[in-house]
Amino acid sequence: MNAVDATSRSIEADTGAPPSLLTVILDTNPHAWNLLAPSLPLHKALASLLVFLNAHLAINPANQVAVLASHVERAEWLYPTPPSRGHQQVNGDVDMANGGPVQQPPDEANKYRPFAAVERAITSNLQNLLATTTKAALSSTPTTMTAGALTLALSHTSKLTTAGPTSTQTAQSSFNYSDPSSNTSDSRAAGSSAPGSSTSRILILSTSPDNSAQYIPTMNAIFAAQRLSIPIDVLTLASSSTFLQQAADATGGIHLSSTTPTSHAGLLQTLMLAFLPDPTARQSLILPSGEGAGKSVDFRAACFCHRRIVDVGFVCSICLSIFCEPVPDGTCLTCGSHLALASYGRKPAVVPRKKKKRKRVVGEGETPGSAGGTPAPG
């Protein structure tokens, strides 16, 4: 039929250049950068990052970048420039809608204009951000707002990328949210490993340890990224992060750690070689193995009661909250259900039971009661 002909042609047209959005989350934790200063000062890292962003922009003229700072007490856009709420005048809106900086930069003859715009916006916004950081904010926490930055990045990405795909999807655009597997599963079933219509990805340059208070928001963001098939790449420059390891693992991103002075010196090289190729290209590349075991992932979770990171925990069977120790007076701190303390060792039914159906014939009158497979508490 004609349809065959038409599809093959449209595919050919598509393979040219799918534009992609790269969102970089830069961890600007001053504590961590202070420690990194001898081997990797922030300005050097920033210079490498800018080259990396320019490289991404240069690959395809339709490519876009976005940069977020995950700072100590807030997460903020570095590029595109956000509005500073309150004192922004209305006539400034037009410029910002274009994603450009507020003041028109003077043109530099020797620079490709998009590069210059990105560079100027990022450096000036970063300076602003650091200048407005108060001492109180610095002393309050040693970590950063990774979850917030991830959430912002995801909303931004989803807005930019779903505009296209929703129209080509099913008639009901509502469906891509309530049922995310609708489009991905079909393509998987067909055996095509196409990375979906969106080629956006997120790169996190992480320097801070986990903030266990952000466990749930971070996990929520990870699942959202998984649903949108946005890989989250993570490059750890200082202390390693359990949650970000899980993020990279769950979303099919790359997790590399570069924590030694030698590897810091090669930051640009790491960025360019490991993180610049898009997911399609990565399939035919072999990842430079960072220090530490290649594919090991730490799946520990944060307990809900003290925010400790635990590898063995007590889980409420009603709401699945994790606690690091038996809850006081047997009441779940999250959902308030009364929990039987005596039955720690009880197995939840996560293991497939090898049971046969012969019970069926034994008369319909008998009830399993509470004794069916579970010991009575106490």
Place this chain on the structure above:
Amino acid sequence: MADSENEYSDDEIVTGKGRAAASKPKRAHARWENLATKTHDLGDAADGNIEGVLGGIEEANKRRRLLKDTTPLQRGIIRHTLLVLDLSIAMNEKDLRPTRYLLTITNAVNFIREYFEQNPISQLGILGMREGIATRVSDMSGNPNDHITAVRNLRSLEPKGNPSLQNALEMARAALYHTPSHGTREVVIILGALLTSDPGDIHDTIKACIKDRVRVSIIGLAAQMHICAEICRKTNAGDESCYNVAVDEVHYRELLMGITTPPVMRATDTEMQKRNQAALLMMGFPSRVTEDKATLCACHGQLTRGGYLCSRCRAKVCNLPATCPTRDLTLILSTHLARSYHHLFPLRNWVEVSWQRAREQNSTQCFGCLAPFPPAHEGADGSLPKRAEGASESSRYECETCQNHFCIDCDVFCHEVVHNCPGCQSSAHLPGVEVEEANGNGHVDGEAMETGA
């Protein structure tokens, strides 16, 4: 016949309020009739810019879906569900494309994926109804891939004979017999046929199901059947929203996917839970390792390179979830548990923003996606057309905790996909929290938990 006719229309009115059926067009009005009334309303409202009104309606619809109750509910998150597929001759009908049978297989595969996404440590089993008997398609297990393979294999099987609801229910009951009491017991039946050929009195089976706390939901593909309505009503404590008939492919899918959301616990269930003691389960969250040399796994004694190390005894198991073979500790991927946390700490609904409020805050861009808003000063004099009921007049939605303004797309995205508020997560100082400190705002989970503790 007349009886069932009445039953039918009553049922429809009730299901209008049901969870999955909210978007379902009532049978009393055909779709085209609904559309016609809609356009009529639109003509009344639109004095000028019709595009604005249309956009407003779309926005209002999106919003309506979001405005559900976000109070944290106890959900029976460890579920035990049996999916019963009709494999009878009636499934050859082509009223749902490509055929009822093939569509059911596709939908079932998606159902399995979504079910485990939503109910990470739940169990699922699949049965079939064919030639008057119930057949086992896949055993109860927590591994989606087993079920998906089994269901895909059904493709090579021809639908044949008549279905038997009684046999299917009996088999389901037997399969759910041993499941622990802190979980739910559910049966989901997809029925294409308009008959059931049963060996005995199905009412006895219904009684037995009630006794065993088995809840049955049925999705019909053809028309309403009195017995199905009765089964669902009786096993769900009089709740009639569990029996639905799919009107088209999209509706069919919606109905099935609606079931993947963990059910709200009913009062009787809560009592049941109390009596049967919800348990605190000790679980390990093992880390994944890869090894240079293959070693034996503790579960099967096979040589593998990599696996998960038990957090207690470092025994290596090859798949999760599992029970540590040496210490009887349940090992689970913590990410599986985390998938369900947004049910526990749902994101609070955002409120519509009036023009006045928009001017107060002087918001020019969506906080989440940076999309520009219509400028606030324009709306002041009422020059912009009035927008549909339910949509915000200024196209802004405000999170009351962080007082940031968002567009409708971010509203939908944040409530349905991420379950985080970008504003609340990206600032350590939240104006809304300081104002209504004691309110224990349900969704900034940190606060929620601390007040709970």
